[in-house]
Amino acid sequence: MAWVPNEEGKELAAPLPISGVSEIKEVKLYEMEASPPCVMVRSFLAYAGIAHQSILVSMPGKKEIKWSKYKKVPIVTVNGLQINDSYIIFKELSRIIFGRQLSESESRQVHEVTYGLLLAYEAEIFGNEESRSRFIATFLKGNCCFTCFIVPLIRHMLSKAPAKIKKSNPGLKSLDEYGKKIRSEMAGTFIGGSQPGPVDVMVWGLVEQARHIEVKTMESWLSRTDLMPWFKNMDGIMSSKKSIW
Ligand SMILES: N[C@@H](CCC(=O)N[C@@H](CS)C(=O)NCC(=O)O)C(=O)O
Structure with a gap:
């Protein structure tokens, strides 16, 4: 049967025919x-x-x-x-x-990061003029030839993003609420238990994105939500991997 790609938030019609x-x-x-x-x-x-x-x-x-x-x-x-x-x-x-299906709670957490924490983070950084500018500077890599007309366009789009995100996600909680929930559900040194799971990598990626665009949002979030020790462990693991930049 022909492969059918999924829509946003919707499961695939069939799993990838790949097991390892x-x-x-x-x-x-x-x-x-x-x-x-x-x-x-x-x-x-x-x-x-x-x-x-x-x-x-x-x-x-x-x-x-x-x-x-x-x-x-x-x-x-x-x-x-x-x-x-x-x-x-x-x-x-x-x-x-x-090599295994995610548990029900892991699937829920993966969903909560994509449709909760990630959106709360975007609403926060795009709601702030300085972090918006820092984001744009990195974002424009790969768009260099269009830079002149793209900057005001993207600046405008991003300034509208927080209101748009909140309107389409009326139940969206604060960044700290998501962080505290993650902290309370930690299954060990990592969110996934004694070893990192998918949610560890997702949250590390968000913190790393903030660090890369040089905004302090996630660093202070880690301190406020008592997730800094977790992050340091995760950062140690990720520093042994290929750089994502
Ligand atoms: N739920 C999606 C959201 C993807 C998303 O909103 N991507 C943005 C970039 S961060 C995009 O492609 N925006 C362009 C557009 O909406 O036209 C995911 O987590 O992958």
Whole structure:
């Protein structure tokens, strides 16, 4: 049967016909370098040591994903099969990388990071003029030739983002509420237990994105939510992996 890519937030019609990392022949990641969900997915590939080709998608035309019905990033293709949305990408790749289905609570946490923590973080950084500018500086990599007209356009779009995010996610909680919940659910040294699980990599990716664009939002969040010791352990592990930048 022909492969059917998923819609945002929707499960795949069928699982990837791949059961282990050794069966992965080719991975392409369509992304924007500083986009938080793209950074999370890139972190996961780095964590698992899966080589991939990065295709930077340029705004506003997104010509690199003209072929796709789904128009957001990240998009991943594994052996030519397309998966959309960091939530589904994490769920699907977790099965292959960890060699098991995620537990019900892990799946819920992966969902809560994509549709909670990540959005609360975006609403916070895009609601602040200085962090918006820092984001734009990194975001424009890969769009250089359009820089002149793109900067005001993206600046305008991003300034509207917090209101848009809150309107489409009326139940969105504060960054700290998500952090405290994660802290209270930690199953060991890591969120996933004695070893990192997918949620550890996702949250590390968000903190790393903030560090890369030089905003303090996540660093102070780690202190306020008592997650700094966790982060240091996770950062130690990620420093032994291929850089995501
Ligand atoms: N739920 C999706 C959200 C993806 C998303 O909103 N991506 C943004 C970049 S951070 C995008 O592609 N925006 C362009 C657009 O919406 O046209 C995920 O987690 O992957």
